[in-house]
Amino acid sequence: MSKSNLQNAQNKLLSWYEIHGRKDLPWRNTENIYHVYVSEVMLQQTQVKRVLEEYYFQFLQRFPSFATLANASLEEVFGMWSGLGYYRRAKNLHESAKLCANGLPQDLKSLQKLPGIGRYTASAICSFGYHQSVSVVDTNIARVLARYFGVEDAKEAYLWELADGFLNHSNPTSHNLALMDLGAMVCLPKNPMCEECPLVGGCKGASEPHKYYKVLSKKYENKKLHFGICERNGKIAMKRSHDGMYKDMLELPNIETSFCEKDLLGTFAHAVTKYRLEVHVYSLDFIEEDILWIAQDSLHKAGISSMTKKALKLYNGTKIFREGV
Template structure:
């Protein structure tokens, strides 16, 4: 369907609303491309209210690309700890090392070459920080456009073309943020506020908004795992994790699947361990149910406060410290 709702008329209505209603978010007061990049990377998977604190903490620790490039990966992960999806922090670190001398490029295509930058983040940074006329399509924009034009299953191509057609080329950064803000505050996934929506008169989906777009199928595999809490004189046995999701972080010895407990016991030369409780943790694609066992330990250990722990390991630590102790 064409953008027949009239980009020309829709634009002033949305922009006037945005000027009056935009939330006062810390990254909206800066033109620093690095700070804008950090905010966008955080917002990829962290909600706005939580992102505020992590944003302030990250910029206080690493105020510019140089500071981030020179930090150790472990320090970067420690500052990021709690925000989750640690691959974002590792990618930001690698990105800083790649462009610390030259600064961030302004062109979306060049931004997309950098670690962890997909089409959305490239478009957001290029438009907000550098004023480049490119439409940024995130989940909010996807929902708003699908409803404006009553499209059940919007394709990536349709979304990008429609967003480009509506884009305000004179102020692309503000426009992109206005459309996303509408999705966050008014055209929400559930119970959108069509009655007070500034673009309702251009919207084909009002009144039946929740029908659009159709929900995306999301499958999470249930996985059982076992973790071992070995408490020593100065802390716990912690291992440095590998892999795409938690690589570089530290955590309790953990194994998935059948025989995981026996495998962990034999790795540490133990005959037995007693059950401490169960911890659940969901990643994007799997839900872990972790049976936690504890045993006394007299070998080398780690202070958990001195190592970057994932949220999952934070839950195991909380259980370990709550329990009676081995």
């Protein structure tokens, strides 16, 4: 690409961002690096709308700084993360806060040594937080670049090279945000709106965008889970998970079902990551495992998954009926 074509595309992209970009997002209007970091971690697997409406402000209100986050217990952090999913993010954020009492590092390499910070998050912090001249590649930007430069099955390393070459060093932060928004709002995975795209003039993929970005259908795994609920004096028997996606969180004990089919309270469907779960919930009179007795009304503060919440809701919904029998 010639220098003048490159500048032309960069300018069109910035002009589009001035009019259409999501410039009012709160994490784009702060110089507080902690706020930028929290937003980036929350946005890793969650939609902007959900983060904005349910988690970002609430989390910052409870933990307004690295110090307050570092001094909180992991249970409190999980409590504020409850329902957001991918709880390892919360654990990594908490661990990073403990390591960064004096603030986050300001270079890509040092940032990537912190728990849960990979190349994307490190670049996003450097670009959006520190306004450094570094490129950023997330899934939205990768899609735009692959189509614009006409690259089939592009390897990640090559996309970072393309992003470096395309970077507008006069205004790198807005350039990266503009590419991100273009991918999220115009260059969509299934139906890109090329006629509204500022890059359409030079885009190699405009005539056949799906040649350069294929929408892969997701493969799901079906699983059955069986949870037992045992209550004593208003306290519920819980276990601390030691592995898997709910590591370190409180969850209901998994049980063998052969002895208690008659105590089945109900089932519900739950989707998480690649799993489509059929969850069976049973009432237990006794429990032999090592368990923690947790008061029902303090469970939500300790951070439980939305699947556990659903199981408890089912249990409480049937309780009146069972006690009345």
